[in-house]
Structures are given as structure tokens and as C-alpha cells.
Amino acid sequence: MDKKQQSLLKDELLEIHKSSESNEIDSRSLKAGSISMLAAIILAISAAAPAMCVSGSIGYIMNDSGLAVPLAFLVATIVVILISTSYAQLSERYNSAGGPYSYVRAALGGKAGWWTGWLHIGIIFAMGCIGSIFAIHIHGMFPQIPLWLGVGMIATATFLVGWFGIQLSAKVVFILWLLQTVLFVLAAVITLRAQLPLIPDFAWQFSKTWTPGFGINGLIAAVLLCTWSYVGFEVPAYLGEEVKGGIKAIKKAIPIAAIAIGLTYIIISWLWVASITPADLAKLTNPGTALLDFMALLHSPFCQWLILVSVVISCLTCAFSMFTAMMRMLYDMGRSKALPPAFGTLNKYSSPKISLYFITAVWTCTALFGAYFSVDLLLALLASFACLAYICVAVSNIKDRWQSTGVKAFLVNKFIPLIACAILVLMLASQPLFYIFLVAGWSVLGIIIIQSIQASKGKDFFKQMNI
Numbered sequence: 261m262d263k264k265q266q267s268l269l270k271d272e273l274l275e276i277h278k279s280s281e282s283n284e285i286d287s288r289s290l291k292a293g294s295i296s297m298l299a300a301i302i303l304a305i306s307a308a309a310p311a312m313c314v315s316g317s318i319g320y321i322m323n324d325s326g327l328a329v330p331l332a333f334l335v336a337t338i339v340v341i342l343i344s345t346s347y348a349q350l351s352e353r354y355n356s357a358g359g360p361y362s363y364v365r366a367a368l369g370g371k372a373g374w375w376t377g378w379l380h381i382g383i384i385f386a387m388g389c390i391g392s393i394f395a396i397h398i399h400g401m402f403p404q405i406p407l408w409l410g411v412g413m414i415a416t417a418t419f420l421v422g423w424f425g426i427q428l429s430a431k432v433v434f435i436l437w438l439l440q441t442v443l444f445v446l447a448a449v450i451t452l453r454a455q456l457p458l459i460p461d462f463a464w465q466f467s468k469t470w471t472p473g474f475g476i477n478g479l480i481a482a483v484l485l486c487t488w489s490y491v492g493f494e495v496p497a498y499l500g501e502e503v504k505g506g507i508k509a510i511k512k513a514i515p516i517a518a519i520a521i522g523l524t525y526i527i528i529s530w531l532w533v534a535s536i537t538p539a540d541l542a543k544l545t546n547p548g549t550a551l552l553d554f555m556a557l558l559h560s561p562f563c564q565w566l567i568l569v570s571v572v573i574s575c576l577t578c579a580f581s582m583f584t585a586m587m588r589m590l591y592d593m594g595r596s597k598a599l600p601p602a603f604g605t606l607n608k609y610s611s612p613k614i615s616l617y618f619i620t621a622v623w624t625c626t627a628l629f630g631a632y633f634s635v636d637l638l639l640a641l642l643a644s645f646a647c648l649a650y651i652c653v654a655v656s657n658i659k660d661r662w663q664s665t666g667v668k669a670f671l672v673n674k675f676i677p678l679i680a681c682a683i684l685v686l687m688l689a690s691q692p693l694f695y696i697f698l699v700a701g702w703s704v705l706g707i708i709i710i711q712s713i714q715a716s717k718g719k720d721f722f723k724q725m726n727i
Contacts, residue, residue, distance in 0.1 A: 291502060332485075341515060341519065342676050358593060361374075374722065378709070423616060488687070492582065496510050
């Protein structure tokens, strides 16, 4: 993208900013001022699904860190703050519903922007893991409900909440987020109180939760695993045209969301591991169900039920939040003609209707696949696609401000994004080879599609896309 085209693109984005800060709404505009910055942050926390992630991953994290799960999440929070820096910087310059798609397109050009959008379509496919986990847990609680019906239940609920607009989504998510947090923390507190008499030296137990059980290498492995659990912190980046306060609010909301998610993980994980004695830890042999197995070990069906309910609610809030974000990314791709223009249409509730249809259909199919075959595959692909998208955003931040000078500019626009890229590459490399091949295949397919589009529509197509 040459300087003239980049200048035109920035002018077009500026028009969107002005529209988002006023109350003028046309057929191509989302409803400005629909939600508060706090609501955007709650949507981001819910997208990360703390109850679902802690319940499903704490056993794997303990395999690498011992009881030092809170320490692993603390370091992971610092990592995610580094990643979020590029989102915050670019949101200030190119605030748009497309989020990363718009950022990358503005900084690196139309082809790179489309490819980033393609990665997010991969995320939409992989998001089916949320529906799979919901269906599996519902079936576990109520065996008479088959897996396909569980997927249908969450798909229907998510479609309806998404259809009636972001204001309803934000309200529903807030209520359910509060409920899942209370239930999950309540289960942890009850368990800790019951275990206290069995812990002879609580000060020693406390120190173990902050001391890596398997050295620095184990801690690093645990941190890389923990970092995947923050996917969703970037949700405010897609809400810039609808949040009260516009650009300034979004720039603050992104890093605040990352910090809030981190604090949630640190506190909740500490409450749980503080109650696990070394003897208990040795008996938890299945990392995927470690928390539920711990409840069974303690003969605590009530707390087990609290965990299951909180995970089910966590799946709902995660689905509602991720749908909200991805609908807007596809909407922005539609109105910029990177996708068929129909994706850029809204219903009367200012919700991207064609995008919602598409996501619901794709998501339901992959959720059924995960429920009956492999939810782990979808989880790995979700993390990997998100990781690649984060790298694209960090590189865009570096490129967009390469000529900037000064210590602050060097740190925020060069050094921190480079460190984030290095960590993200390490995270990708830590994945099993089979998953890496699948992600590489999807990425190459995106490049092939780009070349096909260019061949059929002309070499200037990606330069002339509207915002």
C-alpha cells in the first residue's frame, strides 16, 4: 500500500470514527454509544471463559508447574499485556468494527488484511469447541439429553441473543458472568474451608502455590499453556463503533480487559490449588478432569455440581461474547467488499444478520464435530489461529510506526511488539506437529484464495476495497 492509498484509507477510517462518536446511523453503520466501556470489558472477560478454562486446564498446568498455577497465570498476564499493547495502539489509529482485520489492512495492505480476516474465519470454525464443551457437560449432568441437542440448545440461545443486538448481549452476559463467578468461587471457598484442617502448615502450602514445582522450564511450559486461556481479551477491539467514549474508551478497555482476565485467573486458581495437598495432587492422574476428580476425591457432590453449572454458564457467556465480536469482523469485511456485501447488512436491532447466519451455521457443524469426535482439535486450532492473528497485529504496529522516534515510541511500537511476536512464535512451535500442519494448510489455502480473487477481479481489487 503506497502513501496515497494509506492516506485515503486513514481518511475513510476517520469518517467511521466520527460516525461512531455521533448518534447518526445509516444502513451501513452500527449503533453508536450502545454499550459502556465496562460492558465491553465484561464481554472480553466472558469471552476468555475463566470457569471453563480453569476447570479444563488446571490439571495440565499443574503437570508443568506443580501447585504454582497462580504464578504461571501471573506471568501469562504480563505476556498478554505485551500482546494487548499493539491492539491498543492500533485501535487508537484505526478504530473500526473489523478490529484486527482493519488494523492489518491499514498498516500492511489489502491482501494482508484479507488474510487476517481469513484467520478469523478459522477462529469461527474452531469456536465450535465452546458448543462441544457445553453439550458434553450438559450430557454429563443430564444423560437423557443427547449431545446433538446440547449443541442445538446453545446454538439457538446464542443466535437469539446475537439477533436482538449488542445491548441485550451485554446485559445477558453481565448477569451470567456474575452468576458463574459466584458459583465457581463459592465452590472453591467451600473446598478450601473443608481442607484447612488437613493442611498442617498453611504458610508452607501458600508458598508452594508460588514456587514452581518443576523448575523454570516447567514454569515456562505452564505459562505458554496459560496464555492460550486469554483468547478473547481483544473483544473490545471489535466494539469501537458502539462503545461510549469511542476511540479513547477502546484504547483503555483492551489492556484493562487483559489485566482483569489475569486477576480473575490468579485469584480463582489460587483458591483452588491452595486446598490441594501434595497427597491429593498425586491422586489426580487425569489432567483434563482434575478439578472434578478432586471433588469426587473429597466426596463433595455439591461443589462438583457448582463447578459443572458454572462451566455450562461460562460456555454460554463465551459463545455470546465471541459471536458478538466475530459478527462485527465479518460485517466490516462485508462493507469493505472483502466478503460479499450482504455480510455488511444489519437487522433492525443493528446486528449483522448475514454474519450471524453464517457463524451460527458453521459453528453448529464444528460444535457437533467436537462433541462427537475431538474437542481438543478445535481448542488447539482456536489457540493457533488466534496466535497467528496476534502476530499479524504486532507486526502491523511495528510497520505502521516504523518511522516514529523517541523512547516511548520505540518501546510501545517496536520493542514490546517484537517481544510479543517472539513469545507467540514460541507458543505456536510448542503445538504438536499435526496441529501446526493443519494451521499451515489453512493459511496456505487463504493465500491461494487471495491469488484467485486477484486473478478474477483484477490486481487492484485489494487496493480499492472500501471501508
